[in-house]
Amino acid sequence: MQFSTWRDNHKIILSIITFKIKGTKMTGHAFFQKGKIGITLLLLLFSAQNTFAQSSVRANLDGAYFQGADSNYYLEVYYSIADAVFAEIQTKNNKAEAGIVFNLVITRDDSVWATKVWKVEKTIADSTLAQSQNSVVDALRYVANRPGKYNVKLYTRAMDISGYPDSAQVEIEIPDPVATEIELSDIVFSSKIGRATKKSNPVFTKSGYEVVPNPASLFGESSPIIYFYFEAYDLSRKLLGDKYKVYCRIENSNGYEIEGTGKAFRTKKKMGETAVEMGTKIISKLPSGTYSFIYGIADIDEKILAKRKKAIYIYNPSIPLAEKTGLTMADVGDRSFVDLYRQGNTELDVEFDKMIYLVDKPEKQIYKNLTATKAKADYLKEIWIKTAAKQSMVGSVYRFIYLKRITEANFKFKSVFKDGWKSDRGRVYTLFGPPYEVERFPNSTQTIPYEIWTYSSIHGQGGVTFIFSDKTGFKKYEQIHSTLIGELQEPDWQRLIIKGVSSDYTTNPFQN
Structure with a gap:
């Protein structure tokens, strides 16, 4: 028809x-x-x-x-x-x-x-x-x-x-419409996208492509690839240069990005006020469940300028679901940690990996030796409470803030090299939150790109700064100096941002 x-x-x-x-x-x-x-x-x-x-x-x-x-x-x-x-x-x-x-x-x-x-x-x-x-x-x-x-x-x-x-x-x-904002269309999940031909259904044709919709938004075993299509309008309201990035990621029900589905950012050249965006996400390894598909437009520095989301459903019966704990409230004890105890072994392992900035080698070994789900949850709870106490915070509250910063760091600092929270800037952001002030210095004839982050106070120490430089030119910012006691310090850091001068180290020794 x-x-x-x-x-x-x-x-x-x-x-x-x-x-x-x-x-x-x-x-x-x-x-x-x-x-x-x-x-x-x-x-x-x-x-x-x-x-x-x-x-x-x-x-x-x-x-x-x-x-x-x-x-x-x-x-x-x-x-x-x-x-x-x-x-x-x-x-x-x-x-x-x-x-x-x-x-x-x-x-x-x-x-x-x-x-x-x-x-x-x-x-x-x-x-x-x-x-x-x-x-x-x-x-x-x-x-x-x-x-x-x-x-x-x-x-x-x-x-x-x-x-x-x-x-x-x-x-x-x-x-x-908002006169100062980029506008995004709804997203269409598709079972097929290709160049339109004379045989194409006209109502499926958009901008020279045939986009066959998947109205059920159901993918998985028989449809392991999500094709998507959306449009962005009035790009100049936010974009100043001639390049931008398309932003697409899949999140689980807890708001965490699902890895292994493809890159979150893709660079595009701005051709006009309207952009037509198409792409794919591979979901063949995702367990069955409901996920959120986040899409939008970012600037070349991966700052999100406009975004929306839509639910998507995955049915992969051959992929095992996350193991359930089967624990009761009596097992949990502290009601504020109830969602921690609802996680299975795999989810607990992922959470512990994200606590890399909070634990030392002996604690890593202790967790590695644990096999029972409840034992793992108990140990994570113990670490959260102990770490939060050092900052005069409640354990469950600190856990929420820390994991939220992980998610935000992924948005802000993700690159082709690693997840955003694993980068130097992501580490600092996760541990200390957003800085009071950020000064960005782009590439110049004399210096490489660098950033100066300023915090009004950290652990009672006022006026703390962190310096990050992009030594490779690929937006791989590395920490080269900080005034915070216990952090990497290089008083002569200005020398390191001069073009042609290399540092005496290649990695941040304070990165666990």
């Missing part, structure tokens, strides 16, 4: 749909005037007869909005329904064909804004539907002349079988 673009111009919309029900040819008129005819009238074709109740015929539904060159917005509605659903209908109606009638209703400000009714049929000759892993996938595109919340509801009903209609619902929000 192929759908044409519909335009809502505040006038009467008329749709005439012809289909067959129980051998009788019928014509349904979905006729309404926006704001005057209620949703009830739009469901007349879905009377109590000819319905399907015993089994679900709910479609997967998704949507997105984009800006057009004509200053209008475009709403796109995507739906899919598996061939197996048609196979079940065939079994129940004992006929050679199976059909589903769709009724789409879009409301805005509690008034009907657009509607459409259509049907999709499959015959028994459509190749073993019951064994098919395929789905019917299609889309509709509308023009919207102003921002707002658009509630999209898709009613589905199997033909020739009694019951009640099923439905799916999604909300598409077009935000009010």
Whole structure:
């Protein structure tokens, strides 16, 4: 099936749909005037007869909005329904064909804004539907002349079988533009992206590419690669140079970045005010679950200028889930650490790795010798409480702050060399938080790039500074000096930023 673009111009919309029900040819008129005819009238074709109740015929539904060159917005509605659903209908109606009638209703400000009714049929000759892993996938595109919340509801009903209609619902929000901000479209998760051809469905075509949506946002064993597409508008509102970075990462339910899915940043050249962004993420090794897909635009220094997120679902039954502890509140003791005790062995190991700046070699060896989940959780709790006490803080509060800084450091300082929190700047940020002041000195004819971080006070010592330099020219900033007692100190650090002068060390000796 192929759908044409519909335009809502505040006038009467008329749709005439012809289909067959129980051998009788019928014509349904979905006729309404926006704001005057209620949703009830739009469901007349879905009377109590000819319905399907015993089994679900709910479609997967998704949507997105984009800006057009004509200053209008475009709403796109995507739906899919598996061939197996048609196979079940065939079994129940004992006929050679199976059909589903769709009724789409879009409301805005509690008034009907657009509607459409259509049907999709499959015959028994459509190749073993019951064994098919395929789905019917299609889309509709509308023009919207102003921002707002658009509630999209898709009613589905199997033909020739009694019951009640099923439905799916999604909300598409077009935000009010902010004159000083970069605007991001919704993101489309796709099962395939390629150059558009004459055979491409026009409604799947964007900027010369065919983007076939995955309305279920479900990936995994049979779809190990996530294809994605989004657009960014008014880039000059934040970007000053001719280059920027596309930002995409996957986070777990705790807000931590999932590693092994691909780079978070990708450098692009600014070609105009609008950017079309496409890419992939590999999720073949992720266990089943719900994740967040974070996307946006950053400057060349990887400062996030605009970002959004969307839920994505992974089904990988062959990948084992994180081991559960099965511990009770009696095991936890301190209720403030309950989420720590809910973690399995793998998650506890990851958390301990992130505590590298807090533990010494004997403590590392002790943890390495632990095997029981509760023993590991108890030991981590002990370290958190002990470390927090040195700063007159509660253990669980310090743990939250520390892990939050880890996440922020990954955003701010990640490079092609290592995760952001593992870099020199990431270490300082994780231990002491954001500095009071940052002075950035770019590359010049005499000096290499360097930064001076100033903290008003650390451990009672006032006016603390850290100096980081980019000796390689690849944004790999390394600490070369600090005034904090116990940190690397090089009083003659100015000599190290002069071009052509190398330091006497290659790594920060205070990095564990």
